[in-house]
Amino acid sequence: MHTCHYLVFRCMDFRIKPSILSSLLKDVGIEEGDYDLVSCAGSAKDLLGNETERDFLLKQITLSQKLHQTKNIVVLYHDNCGAYGIADPVEEVTTQQADLAKIKAIVTEQFPETQFRAFIVKGVPRDDLWLEKKII
Numbered sequence: 001m002h003t004c005h006y007l008v009f010r011c012m013d014f015r016i017k018p019s020i021l022s023s024l025l026k027d028v029g030i031e032e033g034d035y036d037l038v039s040c041a042g043s044a045k046d047l048l049g050n051e052t053e054r055d056f057l058l059k060q061i062t063l064s065q066k067l068h069q070t071k072n073i074v075v076l077y078h079d080n081c082g083a084y085g086i087a088d089p090v091e092e093v094t095t096q097q098a099d100l101a102k103i104k105a106i107v108t109e110q111f112p113e114t115q116f117r118a119f120i121v122k123g124v125p126r127d128d129l130w131l132e133k134k135i136i
C-alpha cells in the first residue's frame with residue numbers, strides 16, 4: 001500500500017516554481033515525496049464555487065484519502081493571484097483569509113478526521129518567496 005501524510009492544494013501559477021514550492025513546504029515540516037499535489041487556478045478557491053467546481057475538488061480529497069490515506073490537508077494561497085484578480089494587496093489578503101476560513105469549514109465538515117492548515121505564499125512574482133505564518 002502506498003501512503004503519504006498530506007494533500008496539498010496549490011495555485012497553478014508558474015511563478016511558484018516546483019523547486020521553490022518544495023522548499024517552502026519543507027520549511028513547515030512537509031517533506032518532498034510525502035504529499036499528493038493538486039494544482040488548480042486559485043488553489044482550493046473553487047471549493048467556494050458552483051457545485052461542479054466544488055465537487056471536482058472534493059473528489060481530489062476523497063481519492064487522496066482513499067488511495068494514500070492522507071490525513072492532512074494543506075491549502076496554499078499566494079499573493080498577486082490572478083484567480084482573485086484583486087489589485088490592492090490589503091484587500092487581496094483580507095479576501096483570501098476570509099475565503100480560507102470558509103474553505104476550512106467546508107473541509108472539516110466533510111472530512112472531520114482531517115487536519116487542515118492554510119498558508120499564503122508571499123513575494124510572488126519574485127524568486128525569494130516565503131510562507132506567511134500559518135493562517136489557519
Ligand SMILES: [Zn+2]
Nearest residue numbers: 011013081082
Ligand atoms: Zn494564483
